[in-house]
Amino acid sequence: MATPIILDQQLCFSIYQAHKVFNHFYTKALAPFSLTYSQYIVLLALWQYGTLSVKDLGARVGLDSGTLTPLLKRLEKDGWLTRSRSKNDERKLDVALTDHGQAMQEKVYERVGTCLEWIGLSADQYAQMRDTVLSVRDHLADIPDNYFDHLDDAH
Structure with missing residues (x-):
């Protein structure tokens, strides 16, 4: 007999609930800028790394081109960024x-902060929690896609 799975004891459920609350927080925090969370993380990457190819940007923020392209078009339309052919390789975008996107960095940072003050963690606790979540992510990412295939054959 399988061990019962108790919803409130599941790490995945706790992460899911935290994800929903983070989304709500960022929806409210970013509302004055008309930014979504996905747009915000794209801007964070550009503020940190400068100009990036679409491919490199997608890899940095974990978004595929099907999700990233419309997001970038919207940010471009709203004056945050530009997309242009690479001078080194015209196949790359x-x-x-933009100047507006650079000028808004400080205002967005002031509005959102680092979340430290909002979630009541010390800098050390915050780093430890982030590292733990990254470790969970990395362990899950290491599970091969065909991991459960042998289980399907048993049923």
Whole structure:
């Protein structure tokens, strides 16, 4: 007999609930800028790394081109960034902040902060929790896609 799975004891459920609450927090925090959370993480990457190819940007923020392209089009339409052919390789599309996108960095940072003050963790606790979540992510990412295939054959 299988061991019962208790919902409130599941790490995945706790992460899911935290994800929902984070989304709500960022929806409210980013509302004055008309930004979604996905747009915000794209801007964070550009503020940190500068101009990136669409491919490199997607890898940095974990979004595929099907999700990233419409998001970038919207940010471009709203004046945050530009997309242009790479001078080094015309097959690549580079993404760069506009003057507006660069000027808004400080205002967005001031509004959102680092979440430390909002969630009541010390800098050390915050880093430890982030590292633990990253470890969970990495362990799950290491599970091969065919991991459960042999279980399907048993039923």
